[in-house]
Amino acid sequence: MRRWNGWGDDAKIHPLPQAASQYLERIIGEADSVPDASFEQVLSAVPTSRLATHPLVSTNAAERLLHARGQSLPDWIALRSGNIGVYPDGVAYPTNDEEVRSLIKYAGETDTFLIPYGGGTSVVGHINPLPGDQPTLTVDMSRLNKLIKLDEIDQTATFEAGITGPSLEEELRTHGYILGHFPQSWEFSTLGGWIATRSSGQQSYYYGRVEDFFAGGHLETPIGPLDLPPLPASAAGPDLREMILGSEGRLGIITRATVRIRSTPEVERFYAAFFRDWETGVNAVRAVAQSDLPLSMLRLSNPQETETTLVLAGRERLVSLAERGLRLLGYGDEPCMLIYGLTGYRGILAITKWRTGTLLRSHGGLLVGKIVGEMWRKSRFYTPYLRNTLWERGYAVDTLETAIPWASVLTTAEAVIAALRDGLMDLEERTLVFAHLSHIYRDGASIYVTFIFRRARDPAETLHRWQKLKSAASEIIVAHGGTISHQHGVGTDHAPYLAVEKGEVGMSMLEAVQQKLDPQGLLNPGKLLR
Ligand SMILES: Cc1cc2nc3c(=O)[nH]c(=O)nc-3n(C[C@H](O)[C@H](O)[C@H](O)COP(=O)(O)OP(=O)(O)OC[C@H]3O[C@@H](n4cnc5c(N)ncnc54)[C@H](O)[C@@H]3O)c2cc1C
Structure with missing residues (x-):
């Protein structure tokens, strides 16, 4: 069963190795384990629904609680402490376009906000109802979860938008195809959610980001249905598919989508290499990215992440062997680990492996083979x-x-890391910060940063600590000219920074489209656009 106040399946537990526990105590300090509110306690606080009855709408308190928050840290603080505050007034589970249309009509007639809900894995506040007098209805897409059509000539597949990663790949796998979109939230996130947030999978280098595989689809909007024909390309003016990508539930409810698929690759392998320091590693992956080699992934960890990953892996003997080996070869001080993936035909892979290895070595890389890459592959969805x-x-x-x-x-990486590392110093708290380059492009890279700090006994204080860190890092990102999000989207948490990237005219273009499609402002208010 899915965990109601944290990540994933209740039955899966990721233990913390003893060495990792000591490591955290050394870097951040010993922490207090504050007990969480129970499901029953929180359930008893769910207020009465304000919704008028509708045959498709459930006002059951447990369902409303289960749809109240996503997976951001503020969401966790709210869920774990039981201080959720605002709940959707109801949840509907449409099974076809007509039902979606009838829910939009009902929302218009009763002045109800609608929140399209995929897997609820948002980490930036996308699916949270906002406080206010108007009721909110969450539209859970999980019953729109079927394969509608597989076109083997075009190599496209049309799915209903609420299908999750595993179900979608299972459908394709039985026919010998793959989409290959593997965000770390793959177990629970949905096709509609990926489109609405411009998601990026771990192997987007080969399989593409969502904009590469989203060929077309169908939306229900408050002013009527919108069809996006699945054309291979189009010069017929601005591409409306690009408008829907990243629309975060503001422009309509995506009910189905056609995606570009490919034959299941013959081979897939993950390898690791080490570099003496971060700068050398960054230059090496840039060289690979600009060499046109058909890799499927390049993920370069900074020294702190390399150390933390090895400690958290819990394979103490292997790790100490690796550390000794690296030291012996002169890679001991600040080693940076690169995991790189190769996907495709055996013959092409052999050449790619050889050429990549040569390039990495010429940039100071120490190739260590498959073991570490395999460890990464096995834990790729388990780490969260x-x-x-x-x-x-x-x-x-x-x-x-x-x-x-x-x-x-x-x-930018250095400045963000410093802002997070020092961000709680005035509170006499320490933060463990580590980073990796997660997606590599010819012209740049995405920087993915993880930060860990101690919770306070008071949830409001934990939230305050998070706010200090998040705003310090976000300000640094935009001041350096980075996008406020490479893959998580805008939601509420990034909305204050959006105008820096889009500019005044850009923001008014987005607002105009949103107002045209949703004149009553019913769809997911406060997200993306404030
Ligand atoms: C542990 C973890 C790991 C993650 N790893 C990644 C990663 O590797 N890459 C990545 O890109 N993201 C990642 N994320 C973020 C998140 O999983 C993505 O943003 C994902 O695309 C959200 O999909 P979802 O189906 O859960 O959407 P939800 O969280 O349910 O919704 C997200 C937004 O999309 C809208 N939406 C959802 N479905 C529809 C629809 N059918 N029509 C219109 N709007 C809709 C919602 O209204 C909301 O605004 C991760 C999150 C977690 C918790």
Whole structure:
């Protein structure tokens, strides 16, 4: 069963190795484990619904609680403490376009806000109802979860938008195809959510970001249905598909989408290499990114993340062997780990592996083969479960990310890390910060930063600590010219920074489209646009 106040499946537990526990105590300090509110306690605080009855709408308190918050750290603080405050007034589970249309009509007639809800894995406040007098209805897309059509000539597949990552890939796998979109939230996030947030999967280098595979689809908007024909390309004016990507539930409810698929690759391998320091590693991955080699992933950890990853892996003997080996070879002081993936045909892979290895070596890389890469592959969707364990031990974890041209990658990463590392010093609290380049492009990279700090006994104080860190890092990102989000989207948490990237005219273009499609302002208010 899905955990109601944390990440993932209740049955999966990621233990914290003893060495990792000591490591955190050494860097951040010993933490207090503050007990969480129980489901029953929180349930008893859910207020009466303000919604008028509708055959598709449930006002059941448990369902409203389960749809009240996403996966951001403020969401966790609210859920774990039981201080949720605002709940949707109801939840509907439409099963076709007509039902979606009838919910939009009902919302218009009763002045009800609508929140399209995919897997609820948003980390920036996308699916949270806002306080106010108007009721809110969450539209859970989970029953729109079928494969509608597989076109083997075009290699496209049309799915209903509420389908999750595993179900979608399972449908394709039985026909010998793959989409290959693997965000770390893959287990629970949905096709509609990926489109609405401009999501990026771990192997987007090969399989593409969502804008590369989103071929077309269908939306229900307050002013009528919108069809986006699945054309391979179009010069017929601005591409409306680009408007829908990243629309965060503000422009309509995506009910189905056609995606570009490909044959299941013959081989997929993950390898690791080490560099003596971060700068050398960054220059090496830039060289690979600009060499046109058909890799599927390049993920370069900074020294702190390399150390933390090895400690958290819990394979103490292997790790100490690796550390000794690296030291012996002169890679011991600030080693940076690169995981790189190769996907495709066996023959092409052999050449790519050889050419990548040569390039990495010429840039100071030490190739260490498959073991570490395999470890990464096995834990790729398991790592987020550690957030639950850390929370229970008294530590709060969050991540943030940006993308920026190569010239600014090192300086921006350094400044963001420093802002987070020193951000709680005035409170006499320490933060563990580590980073990696998660998606690599010819002209730049995305920087993905994780930060861990101690929770306070008072949830409001924990939230205050998070706010200080998040705003310090966000300001640094935009001041350096980075995007406020490479993959998580805008939601509420990034909305104050959006205008820096879009500019005044850009913001009015977005607002005009939103107002045209949703004149009553019913769809997901306060997200993306304030
Ligand atoms: C542990 C963890 C790891 C993550 N890793 C990644 C990652 O690797 N890459 C990445 O890109 N993101 C990642 N995320 C963020 C999140 O998973 C993505 O933003 C994802 O795309 C959200 O999908 P969802 O179905 O859960 O959408 P939700 O969280 O339910 O909704 C997100 C937004 O999309 C809108 N929406 C959802 N469905 C529809 C629809 N059918 N029509 C219109 N609007 C809709 C909602 O209104 C909301 O504004 C991660 C999150 C977590 C918690």
